[in-house]
Amino acid sequence: MIRLPSLPACTARLAVAVVAGLLSLSAPTAQAEEIGSVDTVFKLLGPNHKIVIDAFDDPDIPGVACHISRARTGGIKGGLGLAEDTSDASIACRQVGPITLPANLKKRDGESIFSERRSLIFKKLQVVRFYDEKRNTLVYMSYSDRVIEGSPKNAISTVPVMPWAKP
Template sequence: MALAVALGCALAVPLRAEEVGRVGVDWTGNDIVIDAFDDPKVQGVTCHVAYFDRSVIDRLKQGNWFEDPSNGAISCERTGPVVLGDIARGPKGESVFSERRSLIFKSLRVTRIYDERAQTLIYLTHAAELVEGSAKMSISTVPLYDGSDVR
């Protein structure tokens, strides 16, 4: 069962991810889930986010019922002609996806940053925690040129 997608910050557009894959990793029922979502402000870009989904058995065994690891991986690709909408163009970018990884304190987020000089969209998946930050991250880039001029 896919976890409900929630807004990570006020700037995020309401977004639902579609579960496209689930791989069992152990006998307790822990899974790696792969969700897909289209960038809400960039037509022609789809991202896939993989994350760990803890089973009921593992939650009971570990004792921390309400928390999942915030590790995640991301890959974003052009899936059609790219049309930039009204996106944030500053170095902090903007949140495009957020999914809770604990009851209150932790979420897995995807932030989009536009590198105007390189004409590339950067998608960063990272943990956001209320109490302390995390170095867990993954990055994917989508060039906005079509590559036909590459020699």
């Protein structure tokens, strides 16, 4: 029998983080388009701290668009992509066209439809979709998570599925 040396706890956590990061790369998610931003703190070196607004369409449900705003850390670390952004985010989703719900939507509750890295490796912002069948409403939740410990900060937006008037 071959005996492998045990890994220190920090090495094991890093291995879990790397595997989780690689798995998240394969998940299909929406592509965001930057709508605009405002500076919140002036930084002499590197970009300023900002609040950024992006838009994306639900990749599985045509007729739904979401806008998400969140802080982006500037400075030298932010400019190099080494800073960890805060967990604060706000989301608003709306019906922008006719909605046709996929037949297997109920089976996909809590499906991640948008993901963005918020630090070099460990933290990401996610948007997940739920379907409230009783109210015929789509519910979108944004939150930040880390491989080891996430944040309870979150925001939701609801989209009632309504008939769409033809022009």
